[in-house]
Every structure is written in C-alpha cells, then in structure tokens.
Amino acid sequence: MKKIFVPVLASLFLISISVKAQQPAAAPAKLYKYVIKGGHVIDPKNNIDEVMDIAIDHEWTPSMEARDAQPARPGTNGRPDRPAEPARPAVKGTDGHIALVAKNIDPDLAVQVIDATGLYVTPGIVDIHTHNFWGTNMGGINYKDGPNGIQPDGFTLRTGVTTVVDAGSSGWRDFEKFKRQTIDVSKTRVLALLNIIGTGMDGQGENNEAEIDAQKTGEMGLKYPDIIVGVKNAHYGNGNTGKPDGNLVPIREGIKAAGIMGGIFMLDGQLSEKTMELFRPGDIFTHIYGRDLMNEDGTVKDFVLAAREKGVIFDVGFGGSSFTFRRATPAFKAGFLPNSISSDQHINSMNTAMKDMQNIMGLFMAMGMPLQDVVAASTWEPAQEIKRPELGHLSEGAIADIAIFEVRDGKFGFWGNDGYVDGTKRIVNEITIRGGNVEYNLNGRIKPINLPQPARRAHSDVDEEHRPALAQVPVAAQQL
Secondary structure: OHHHHHHHHHHHHHHHHHHHHHOOOOOOOOOEEEEEEEEEEEEHHHOEEEEEEEEEOOOOEOOEOOEOOEOOEOOOOOOOOEOOEOOEOOEOOEOOEEEEEEOOOOHHHEEEEEEOOOOEEEEOEEEEEEOOEEOOOOOOOOOEEEOOOOOHHHOOHHHOEEEEEEEOOOOOOOHHHHHHHOHHHOOOEEEEEEEOEOOOOOOOOOOOHHHEOHHHHHHHHHHOOOOEEEEEEEOHHHHOOOOEOEOOHHHHHHHHHHHHHOOEEEEEOOOOHHHHHHOOOOOEEOOHHHOOOEOOOOOEOHHHHHHHHHOOEEEOOOOOOOOOHHHHHHHHHOOOOOOEOOOOEOOOOOOOOOOOHHHHHHHHHHOOOOHHHHHHHHOHHHHHHOOOOOOOOOOOOOEOOEEEEEEEEEEEEEEEOOEEEEEEEEEEEEEEEEOOEEEEEOOOOEEOOOOOOOOOOOOOOOOHHHHHHHHHOOHHHHOO
8 A cells, every 4th residue: 555655646746736836826915006107197296297106005995884773673574683783893994004105106016006197186176165064954054964064975986075174064063973973974075164153153152252172172172183173263244243343252262272281273154353363373263265354455455464474374165155256357367366276165055156276276277376386386385384285196105095187178158247268278177086996986997996805794784585686696786
C-alpha cells in the first residue's frame, strides 16, 4: 500500500501544480472606486480651472438608522409567524475621499469611470440658508416640524447640493426632534443654525422675548458641535418692531449664544448701522438684495461698506421674496457682490423665482458674475463662513462631495418678484457624489452603469412564501 500511495500522491501534487500554472493570475484589485475623466475642474480653494481627472477611493459605507426592538408577530391570514428582532443601534457611515487630482488618470485603475467630457466638475454645493425641519404639525404658518419645511434629499442631490444649513427652523427646545427625524436620516449633510427663539420658527412665537435664552441655546450648540454651526435671529417683528432700529435684544442675545458655542451668528432682519455695529467679523447678514444697501445716488451705504471691511459676511438668501432686482442691480453696478450664494429653500420658495441653487447660480451669471466666482460663492466661501474648512474643495484627502454639471448655451430667462434678466447660459446638474458615492446620475455617464451588489436581506415584512421568488430577482431590479 505504501509503494502505491506515495507515487499516486506525488502525481496528484504535480498535476495540481501544472493546473495552477495554466490558470491566469487573479486580476489586481482596482485602486479607485471612481475616476472622473475629462471634466473641466473648478476648485477655487486650490486655484484649479482646467481639464483634470479626479480619482475617488473605496472608503464609502452606508449609514443605517437605529431601529427599535420588534416584537414577535403571530401569523394571520396565511402569513407565517414573525420572530422577535432585537433593537439595532444607528450605524454611522464612512465618507469616501478624493485620492488623486491629476491629468490623465488611468481609467483601468477604477471600478467605474465617469465620463465628464464637456462638463464642469466642482466641489459639492454648500447652501447655508435652507429650511428642512419638515413634519406633520399643521398649526400656524411654520417652518418647524410642519409642511413648509422640505425633506432635503428630494431637492438637494439632484441639483449638486451636498451640504445644507438649516437656518433657524429649530430652537434649543426642539432641535433634537429635528435631528432625529431629518438630520439623522438624510443622505445630504444637514447642519443647523439654532434660532435664538427657543421654540424656533413656529409662526407664532418668534416675537416672544420670553423664549430667548442665550445660555440654553449655546449649551445645545456645545452638545452637538459637529452639526450646529451657530445661531440665527429671524422674523423678530418682521425686521421692525416700531422702533427706529428694530429691537436689538434678540441680536445681542443671539451673538452671545453664538459666542458660548463658538459659532457664527446670522441675521434675517433689519439692516441698520446699529445692527452692523453689533456684528463680529464672520457673522452673516442674509437677504442682502432684499434690503436697502444703497444710497439714492447709486453708492453703497457707508455703514454697509464699513461692515464688510470689518469682516461681516453678506449672503444672498434668495427665498420667496428676499431678492429684488431694484436692489440687486444697482448693488452689482456698484461692485457689491455677495460673499455667498444661498437659496432660502422651502416649500413656498422652491416653485417661484428661486427654484434651486443651480437656477440662482445661473441668474447671477446672467447678471455678470463669472462662473468661477459663482462656484466660489457656492462652495469654498460658504464652507469657510460656517467654519467647515473640510468642505467645499477638491483637495487630495478631502471628503468626496462633488457636483458635475453642464453649462448649457441658449436663450434663458431668470426672473424675480419685480423683474427679469435674460441669460445665455443655464446650469444643469448631471451627477452628484456625496461622501464618495454617486447619489444622483441624470444621463448615465458612469460605465459600467450596473455592478453586482451584495445580496440584501429581504425586508422582515416580506412573506416567507415570497422570499424564494424575491431571491431570484436580479439585485439591480430589487433596488429599483
């Protein structure tokens, strides 16, 4: 037996070596998840304004919201019993990053190639004035936990916006509810300015000085420093309480609260010399083209120029009625352009003149602002204003938030509540990458378009009798 066994074993060993030698070597793993090829990159921070390629690493993983424990469910009407399921904690996803920005990156190094030929590639848009505290509270005209706020993902990613700042919809009393029902479950990065009024923008209490608490507002900011970027005063007396300079109490207390948390202060209110004197460098006045910036002779008011010289930020906050050509046109002629472009997007503004960020960016181009300046005012500038320097640029190692869009040539019109301007260019977003993952893809410029995905566990509410059939459906079809 031994004389037979040893030769046979040796022969099998040699055959195994021979078979392995004939098999092709395993293909090397792809170095990058995506390579964006042939796009015109505009990155204001790094002074890039030319055709470049961008590679993105593999680090992206999805987040998963927390789930309460599910009790066992007895079967009924032919449905099988469902066993109890334990609670599941929230899982924070990880962001993919920009691995390389260079000329002619080898496309064979990527799992997928994004053809950006003829398109512009910029940092993801940072919109620092939005209202996203959507909810089912129907009482009053409100922007907190009610129908006037909008769920961000339906209106941001399709327009190249990857980061929004909710501007004062919630106060310290209800920020955590806003966090649970919007911030924690959104793909869009949602940051927040807390309202100095504790009850937020409920349409009823914004004139209630008893709801002003700088200490509690500041403490909430300290509790969530990764989300809360500062404080906002909005709609107090609609900008004028009958006093010559409005009421300065919420402004003073808002700045105090911002100081406690180390954040910025934004004012949606009356523009006056006294308010500007209270502002610190880096504080933001929004709705600039809805306020009287100008003297009758077409010059900018001295106190406005002094505030800008001090470092006060002037933001657009377009909104439903907070942009007028009668104020914007003379300001542009005088060279008073915005530091940052923002939408003030909510249910009442998104279908009027404002629409979305890509529309506003086109409007400012039509008014004479170069594309490069428009991109800077929508990416790197607002990122710095909210003290998030990790956003708004395409540096190697930066979070891969990217907008890829076309600038269409044609005859276009951009309108406001009091006027209209002709334009020859319109921005149309093609692809949005948020944290290293494609979240919006208009025309399928990604090749290959479909990749095998890990099989997903069928939803616990799917009947057991349907699970085998579901398992036979191609994964790509299951995800539709």
